[in-house]
Amino acid sequence: MDWIERYLQAVKFALPKSQQDDITRELRDSILSQIDERESALGRALTEDEQLELLKKMGSPTQLASRYSPARALIGSAILPIYWKVLKAALMIAVVVVAATCIAIAAAGRPLRDSLHALLNYPNLAITVFAWVTLAFAALEFFGAKFCVSDRWDPRQLPPLTKERRPPSRAELITQLLIQTVFAVWWLTGLHDQRLIFGPGIQFLHFGPIWLSLFPLFLVAAIVDISFTGAMLFNPQWNRGRRISRVIMSALGLVILLILLQTPELLSPAHPETQAQSQVNAINSALHLGLLVVAIINVINLAVAATKLVVAKVGGARRVAAGS
């Protein structure tokens, strides 16, 4: 039964979203009806090999799903599902490249407008990527190259069933990636040009020197955060990646918080000679208290994230050992 669900899962993946449930329901019934009939003819349950043989006869999941697509002239239905996936992957790689470029520009201490310029260049890059991918697949179609999977595909290579828990959608991940990138660019640029963070308040307040010393750690945190989100774009069901990312980000956050907690002068007045010094001291004390609370929450988060990671790993190892 597991192989049937895995087969249907693979078919569903290549179908248009609006028809996924309806089509797989119908296919499930068809497969089960065939199995019922064969089992009553044989007087016994079908073996695993017999079930796999039946699935093999139905054709590869991609090929079966492609038959539900309307015919297209430029790119045929047999390679259309693969085309969509390659195009999506290429566009996502372009998003990650643009995000990385923005971070690199901000990390180099260049003005914010340079990062924005790189970000606004994405539509041009996306059009170029779309053109090249489409051209490559149209050529493949035109010259008659085919993905001959019908005879060679092996049901045993179907991916395992995934848990029902809904993974984040790609749209959510792209939004998350954009927010992370914008925030990282703003923060990293702002450490060099504090007007971006303090606004008009720069006339009264500055960051203490410690913040700029922590720049490399902030940079690493931004890169790690964005990289994991970028990786999740390719496989939204990569739960282990999400857990690892939480552990690393919590650990990095804790290191930063501990350093900040040991620094008396988190903020300094723009004009130390004035009476503002005493007010800034009060703000620093309040900030230390706030950071202490955040650090305690972070320790709890780190412990929870690390425990989940270990539990998931042990559970995975057990399933492998049990052969499921």
Add this chain to the structure above:
Amino acid sequence: MNSEVLENLRLELRRGCLILAVLAELRTERYGYTLRKALSEQGMEIDEGTLYPLLRRLESQGLLISEWREEDKRNKRFYRLSPEGKVILKQLSAEWKGINASLDGIL
């Protein structure tokens, strides 16, 4: 090369015939699996990858009506000819008989 050409031509020839056969079989309400079996028993083999998308297409063209119902403790999608489908089937049958008579003479 020759067998590939033959296979393509055979598929092309069968395509129209299959539509006619499916429409004719669905004068009686059936679900996918029993329809496939009925066709097969009369010498019209058709695989799932061809039949189910075809049923979906004919339904979207308004020639078939379908509904989900439980039978033998399982949900099945039952198909039958729509009133429009009945008219089309009648016209296609007449067309088929005409072509068949002509081909008999030609061949």
